[in-house]
Amino acid sequence: MKKAIFSILVFAACGGDGGGDDVPADTAQQQSTIEVVTPCSGEAATITTLSTRFDPMATTITAGQIVKIVSESTHPVAPSIGGDAALNVPEGATKCLKFTEAGTFNIRCTVHGYTGSITVN
Numbered sequence: 001m002k003k004a005i006f007s008i009l010v011f012a013a014c015g016g017d018g019g020g021d022d023v024p025a026d027t028a029q030q031q032s033t034i035e036v037v038t039p040c041s042g043e044a045a046t047i048t049t050l051s052t053r054f055d056p057m058a059t060t061i062t063a064g065q066i067v068k069i070v071s072e073s074t075h076p077v078a079p080s081i082g083g084d085a086a087l088n089v090p091e092g093a094t095k096c097l098k099f100t101e102a103g104t105f106n107i108r109c110t111v112h113g114y115t116g117s118i119t120v121n
Contacts, residue, residue, distance in 0.1 A: 033101040034086035040096035043068040047116060049075035049109055054116035063120050066098045069107075080106035080115065 044065035048055045049072045061067060071077050071089040079087035087107055089095045099105070099120040108115045 032084055032086055033099065033103065034084050034105070035098040035100060036086060037066050037096040037098050040066075040068050040094065042066055043096055045118075046070060047107075047118070048072070049077060051075075052112065053114050054107070054109075057116045058119065059117070060119045060121065061099060063099060063102050065120075066096050067118055068094065068096045070094045074111060075109045076111060077107050078110045080108055083107070 044061045044067065045056075045059045046068040047059055048070040059067060069077055069087075069089045071091055071093050073092045076091040077087065077089040079085065083106060086097060087105060091111075099118065102120050105118040105120070106115060107118070
């Protein structure tokens, strides 16, 4: 009986303190590399939604520059899967975004499915 109680206490002690210091990598929040700029000014490029595509479909800028995204009335913009939520632009809205780090940021029209990209050097 003492052996069984000892085993239970040992297993219970291994449970951790609940302090939250060890956050698994997949649950840690990633810091955004995109900043919303208000008001829109000084943009290096403008992307507009059209009925079947983005205009232009691919945009290249330098880190620190601003992209203006103009979403027409039936074309909400969203990041591709796993992308930065700052890329969400509701239908009929305009959003200016400053890209602070290099990378490729893929966007899509959530209604029609067409895609585009912003490459930051």
